Amino acid sequence: MTSADVSRRDFLHATGAATLGAAIARASPAAPAASQRPQYDKKIRMGIVGGGFGASFQWHLDPNCIVEAVSDLRTDRRERLIKVYKCEKSHESLEKLILDDDIDAVAVFTGAPDHVRHCVAVMNTGKHCISAVPAGMSLEECEELIEAKERNGVKYMMAETSHYRAPAMLMRQLYQDGIFGEILYSEVEYYHPMDPGSKERQRLWYYQGKPTWRHCYPPMLYPTHCTDFVVGVTGERFVEVSCMGAGPDDDPEFENNQYNNPFDTGVALLRTDRGNICRCNRSRTLHAHGERAQWFGDTMSAFMSSWAGQPFVVKQEGKPNVTAHPDYMDLLPEPMRVKTGHGNSHTFLTHEFIMALVEDREPVIDVYTAVAETAPGIVAHESALSGGEKLKIPSFDPQK
Ligand SMILES: NC(=O)c1ccc[n+]([C@@H]2O[C@H](COP(=O)([O-])OP(=O)(O)OC[C@H]3O[C@@H](n4cnc5c(N)ncnc54)[C@H](O)[C@@H]3O)[C@@H](O)[C@H]2O)c1
Missing domain, CATH: 3.30.360.10 (Dihydrodipicolinate Reductase; domain 2)
Known part of the structure; x- marks a missing residue:
């Protein structure tokens, strides 16, 4: 057995009895399969900002997510986001997007030095926030981020692949x-x-x-x-x-x-x-x-x-x-079981964020x-x- 891409069931089957693989197979799975988890009708309405790396996710494939609007300062990248996420609404900037009352949460995929400023602005409107890495650029920024999250009582997640x-x-x-x-x-x-x-x-x-x-x-x-x-x-x-x-x-x-x-x-x-x-x-x-x-x-x-x-x-x-x-x-809903970037991590990240909001828990x-x-x-x-x-x-x- 040399393939790295095997299902959890095949892995369990193929690693056999008296091996370390068996011990691994006996270990509790990281989480129940998506089909065995409670199903929810709730939809989280996302705003996606940043049409570079931010256009490489699959928000639109999540059954509990609607991409409500997208934004990038650059027109070409805004159009790219509209195309990727099949979303008709766009805003010219993050600053305008966060004023949209139809959005529950915002994905901040702007440049690293802007993350804290942008995430704090998002959270100050009462919206939840998922940010590209890193969380911040200085210890002061780290403190500012935590303070904004706690003060606004919203959820924050970092999209670490x-x-x-x-x-x-x-x-x-x-x-x-x-x-x-x-x-x-x-x-x-x-x-x-x-x-x-x-x-x-x-x-x-x-x-x-x-x-x-x-x-x-x-x-x-x-x-x-x-x-x-x-x-x-x-x-x-x-x-x-x-x-x-x-x-x-x-x-x-x-x-x-x-x-x-x-x-x-x-x-x-x-x-x-x-x-x-x-x-x-x-x-x-x-x-x-x-x-x-x-x-x-x-x-x-x-x-x-x-x-x-x-x-x-x-x-x-x-x-x-x-x-x-x-x-x-x-672990993913059926439509999200696709190959993605950074070792297939992209769908797992977005689904974790959406489920945290649906289940009202910290990501x-x-x-x-x-x-x-x-x-x-x-x-x-x-x-x-x-x-x-x-x-x-x-x-x-x-x-x-
Ligand atoms: N594996 C990973 O986790 C991974 C990989 C690549 C990039 N990243 C991170 O993702 C982020 C984005 O990376 P990138 O390569 O796309 O950077 P980038 O600079 O190419 O893209 C950032 C985009 O944000 C837009 N933007 C900036 N301010 C805005 C505003 N106020 N309103 C709307 N749009 C605005 C810019 O126009 C630009 O298109 C970075 O923080 C980077 O660190 C993470």
């Missing part, structure tokens, strides 16, 4: 059922190579000749694809970090950049509130690609597949390797989780700027 990559879902299941045990050490990484002068960098760093928000963006201020592999699996919090930054040597692009950022790469060592260690890499320059993790306990380890050739595998001493993972598609990647995944990168960047100094990461969780 790593959370719904199938290997991460399996790891969550193994951890929560006590099969994996403590994750003593993890290696998490997000590599997105952009060579100087490459078309990719030009496309992302400039729009109509002007630098975009991505231009010279500090790599550690985009940490959540990595940090979710720990916070999103075990619920642990990172409490301290030491980070080394490496810059481009002679890249004129970096002179007087908007973030005053000297780095293209960050390598951070973090400790969690349970004393466990994590090595987190973020880079635009290293010859590597993708978003992945490997987790180590004292009797088990698990490796996500990599661009470099590492296959997916769960290893346990004295037991056969498990080389497949369920695809978890049965899985709630504001506290979002900030617990974002703040470690903010402090890591500070650490890198001070030559790797070990710094404490503040907790934003409610006092118990």
